[in-house]
Amino acid sequence: MSEKQKITVAYGDGIGPEIMQATLDILIAAEAKIETEVIEIGEKVYRKGVSNGISDEAWDSLRRTNVFLKAPITTPQGGGYKSLNVTTRMALGLFANVRPCRSFFPYVPTNHPLTDLVIIRENEEDLYAGIEHQQTNEVIQALKLISKPGSEKIIRYAFEYAKVYGRSKVTCMTKDNIMKQADGIFHKIFNEVAREYPNIESNHMIIDIGSAVIADRPHSLDVVVTQNLYGDIISDIAAQVTGSVGLGGSANIGEEAAMFEAIHGSAPDIAGLDIANPSGLINAAVMMLVHINQPDIAEKIANAWLKTIEDGIHTSDIYNKDSNRKVWTSEFSKEVILRLGQAPRLLRPVSFKPMTDMRKMILSKKVKSTKELKGVDIFLDWEEQERNPKKLGERLNKTGTGKLALKMITNRGVKVYPDGFPGTYCTDHWRCRFVAPDEKDSLNNEDIVELLKAIHSEGFDFIKTEHLYTFDGERGYSLGQGE
Ligand code: NAD
Secondary structure (H helix, E strand, O other): OOOOEEEEEEOOOOOHHHHHHHHHHHHHHOOOOEEEEEEOEOHHHHHOOOOOOEOHHHHHHHHHHOEEEEOOOOOOOOOOOOOHHHHHHHHOOEEEEEEEEEOOOOOOOOOOOOOEEEEEEEOOOEHHHOOEEEOOOOOEEEOOEOOHHHHHHHHHHHHHHHHHOOOOEEEEEEOOOOOOOHHHHHHHHHHHHHOOOOOOEEEEEEHHHHHHHHHHOHHHOOEEEEOHHHHHHHHHHHHHHHOOHHHOEEEEEEOOOEEEEEOOOOOHHHOOOOOOOOHHHHHHHHHHHHHOOOHHHHHHHHHHHHHHHHOOEEOOOOOOOOOOEEOOHHHHHHHHHHOOOOOOOOOOOOOOOOOOOHHHOOOOOOOOOOEEEEEEEEEEEOOOHHHOHHHHHHHHHHHOOOOOEEEEEEEOOEEEEOOOOOOOOOOOEEEEEEEOOOOOOOOOHHHHHHHHHHHHHOOOEEEEEEEEEEEOOEEOOOOOEOO
């Protein structure tokens, strides 16, 4: 028998200990090749004064095993506590959040009985970098950061996932009709990676219509890959339409480490009553087994679990008039164990292949492109002269240097100078674009410093600058609306 994989286990709070015990009983009965290291996280640790709910010894175990099976925890009320999930995700570099959303109709009621899709969400970038600034009285900025390697990693992961889990289509969702740069690069990389997987169908949808399709025709989707914020929203829509949020597991995957948990929380209202449904954590454990390359055991447990649901053996949360027997948490796991080796008849059985080792996932070679400075956007806090863009434009026209001249002014992205519409509402936040009078001229940072000095000495309050670059001759910035 091959060596056992060490995994870190946290029993969590509320119903955590009951559902973790039920899950581990099944893993042991199915002869999963694992050895557990138990750590304490959550409420008790928070109360000891550890602000992120996880102790130094627990980190040691996580770094040793790199595999974390986690029961839900109770987040204490009040300020000063950091999210354990965010801390773990950041510290372990868990770049992919994977949430399978499947309907188990007729055993679990839903309007979308054929739903069986997986949302793969980028987990580290986007607006979740949390870089926000108030720049004027009226305008606040949140920075959306998207990287090429970050995008490639999640997109490759989505295609690998499709291969291992026998899925036939990967859909990319972005808003690249509006964010042509940040979302455009995600879409472009998706197209490039898709070409390497000719046996997997691929397509792209704008996120708004994509979300509508998840709500209306979820069965038409298979694997969906998207950026962090969109993924956060659509993974909840997708879980909800299955009607079985309580049964779902999720995985947070990194190149070295991974964390597996149920979607639901610690349900303190039913803690200790032996009535909680352990299915969410069981399904998370199945994902863990595939990840640690024990797909045969994962398959055995997943199919036994489906058979148990199909046989009408239900915990009280999903028990209904068509169920056969209402069981306690501890009984449910025994029923799953009894069915190990069996497959469901009505529900589609699952089959898994070995997962690619993430450490071997090779990203495209970095190609260093030629970066050329073409101009600068200078943002001003300005509310004089009744916020009249024409007056601002005329003053700034006189302020340009020999190297940089005013090209346009926008307010909240809309061009207001030259030739703006008189009706455009203007805030106190102005983006003033300066470029070299001759496109072929080369610029450097000194030219920008000189321009800033000129603007400062004219009494303008500049609050931010963004350089305008081309990369290998391609524009690396968006045009203003109406430019
Ligand atoms: P919850 O998911 O714990 O409970 C919502 C409702 O669903 C409750 O009525 C509960 O009894 C029921 N429920 C949840 N899981 C169930 C299960 N397995 N079987 C049967 N019924 C189940 O959400 P909440 O009440 O908003 O949060 C409770 C605590 O959990 C909070 O402290 C919250 O911060 C925490 N939480 C933790 C995680 C996590 O650790 N990943 C996730 C979400 C919430």
